[in-house]
Amino acid sequence: MENAFYTLHDFFVFTKGSAYILMGVILLGILGFWLFITGRDEETFIK
Amino acid sequence: MSTAAEMKKTWLTPFNIIVGIILLVGGFVTILRFTKGLAGVTNLTDNYPWGIWISFDLLCGVALAAGGFTTSAACYVFGLKRFHSAVRPAILTAFLGYSLVVFALHYDVGRPWRLPYPFFVQSGTTSVLFEVGLCVFLYLIVLFVEWVPSALEWLGFKKPRNVIVRMTLALTIFGVVLSTMHQSSLGALYLIAPSKLHPLWYSMFLPLFFFVSAIAAGLSMVLFEGTLSHHYLHDKMDKVYLSEHDGVTFGFAKGAAVVLVVYFFIKIVGITLDNNWHYLLTGYGAWFLFELLGFVALPAFLYAIAVRERNACLVRWAAVITVLGIILNRFNVSLVAFNWQLPPAQKYFPSWMEIAISVFIVTVGLLVFRFIATKMPIFYEHPDFKEHVPHEGEEEEAPEFVEHELKPHPQSLGH
Numbered sequence: 202m203e204n205a206f207y208t209l210h211d212f213f214v215f216t217k218g219s220a221y222i223l224m225g226v227i228l229l230g231i232l233g234f235w236l237f238i239t240g241r242d243e244e245t246f247i248k
Numbered sequence: 249m250s251t252a253a254e255m256k257k258t259w260l261t262p263f264n265i266i267v268g269i270i271l272l273v274g275g276f277v278t279i280l281r282f283t284k285g286l287a288g289v290t291n292l293t294d295n296y297p298w299g300i301w302i303s304f305d306l307l308c309g310v311a312l313a314a315g316g317f318t319t320s321a322a323c324y325v326f327g328l329k330r331f332h333s334a335v336r337p338a339i340l341t342a343f344l345g346y347s348l349v350v351f352a353l354h355y356d357v358g359r360p361w362r363l364p365y366p367f368f369v370q371s372g373t374t375s376v377l378f379e380v381g382l383c384v385f386l387y388l389i390v391l392f393v394e395w396v397p398s399a400l401e402w403l404g405f406k407k408p409r410n411v412i413v414r415m416t417l418a419l420t421i422f423g424v425v426l427s428t429m430h431q432s433s434l435g436a437l438y439l440i441a442p443s444k445l446h447p448l449w450y451s452m453f454l455p456l457f458f459f460v461s462a463i464a465a466g467l468s469m470v471l472f473e474g475t476l477s478h479h480y481l482h483d484k485m486d487k488v489y490l491s492e493h494d495g496v497t498f499g500f501a502k503g504a505a506v507v508l509v510v511y512f513f514i515k516i517v518g519i520t521l522d523n524n525w526h527y528l529l530t531g532y533g534a535w536f537l538f539e540l541l542g543f544v545a546l547p548a549f550l551y552a553i554a555v556r557e558r559n560a561c562l563v564r565w566a567a568v569i570t571v572l573g574i575i576l577n578r579f580n581v582s583l584v585a586f587n588w589q590l591p592p593a594q595k596y597f598p599s600w601m602e603i604a605i606s607v608f609i610v611t612v613g614l615l616v617f618r619f620i621a622t623k624m625p626i627f628y629e630h631p632d633f634k635e636h637v638p639h640e641g642e643e644e645e646a647p648e649f650v651e652h653e654l655k656p657h658p659q660s661l662g663h
Contacts (some may be wrong), residue, residue, distance in 0.1 A: 203336070206573050210425045211562060212523070216522070216523050217521070217522050220517055220520045221519050223516065223520050224517070227356075227516075227517070230509075230513065231509060231510065231513070234505075234506070234509050234548075234552065235249060235506070237556070238502055238505055238506070238552045238555050238556065239502075241558075244613055
């Protein structure tokens with residue numbers, strides 16, 4: 202079953218593993234967001 | 249027209265009438281509160297010992313006053329001097345915000361005359377609430393000292409003003425430390441209630457959530473307050489303030505966007521670590537998503553678009569949504585998702601008198617802000633205490649306002 206955890210150890214292995222994958226996605230996401238938000242800074246400065 | 253008729257015409261504005269009614273009702277409920285006790289004016293119960301006076305006046309008040317430490321840290325610690333003109337309005341907002349928090353506590357605490365007891369009589373040094381209280385107490389003093397130069401410039405006291413201005417960096421660092429501690433500790437208060445707070449809002453990261461969201465709230469509040477001030481106090485702003493305004497707007501918007509995105513992601517990490525995904529399909533889950541997507545992700549996106557497009561109007565809307573989102577979050581944590589397993593009949597809803605006192609306190613804050621901002625050098629540099637060095641090619645021009653309107657005559661103050 203998808204959400205069945207038999208021990209506390211099982212639970213932490215599953216949730217921490219998910220969190221580590223998520224953190225990789227977040228790092229890429231924040232990098233992309235930063236590039237998006239600063240994308241036109243140079244254009245502004247050139248003006 | 250006679251003088252009496254002029255006075256009548258001047259005072260009977262819609263704003264003054266509404267404020268007058270609010271103050272009268274607030275005064276009446278204040279008398280009831282201190283004669284009949286908490287039970288006479290509130291709907292508080294043993295299940296809900298903290299109502300909206302804590303949720304709104306304290307939790308929201310402290311979060312929305314975070315603009316003081318974020319702005320002064322940006323300017324004095326991180327050296328972003330282009331935000332210098334935003335420091336005084338932010339410090340004033342923070343100082344009034346914290347003053348009103350303490351003012352509101354006098355209503356909420358059963359025996360307000362014992363508020364100093366935890367510090368001077370019986371310290372509960374193992375309590376999170378003690379740490380919150382001590383930090384707020386010390387930070388209020390710091391904010392007062394940071395605000396005092398404006399009053400001293402207005403009164404013409406040069407020497408004490410110069411002594412305090414020299415302490416700016418130390419005060420800023422102290423303020424950042426104290427704010428970091430108590431903003432997060434307000435979230436830590438709820439760590440004691442894992443069985444009462446809904447799992448979607450409860451997390452071991454609650455202190456982190458409160459701290460990060462307070463930074464976004466503070467930055468947005470500076471933008472929101474700046475918008476209102478531009479509308480109502482434009483004539484009190486000098487050229488330096490006006491020329492730096494766009495830089496402050498987009499700089500703060502960029503900061504708020506990044507902080508909101510970080511906040512959004514750490515909330516997702518919180519759900520992941522507790523494996524609470526299945527709760528998202530419930531009614532509380534829909535409410536949680538409404539808060540997270542509508543008041544965190546949406547303003548982050550709006551801020552980002554606004555910064556890219558240099559759209560100041562969009563920044564203002566994003567700031568309003570963020571401020572509302574922080575209020576919603578604090579209400580959710582302390583009231584809506586608190587005691588979530590109780591039957592609806594036992595849930596708390598504030599009495600009209602509790603709401604009246606909260607409105608009364610906000611109104612008092614607005615009046616004091618308006619008084620200080622119109623009298624003291626908040627949105628302009630006092631002509632006798634100019635610190636702004638004109639940039640190359642920039643003309644140093646006198647402020648547009650008339651000096652004698654803003655500075656009291658020394659004799660009128662009795663010195």
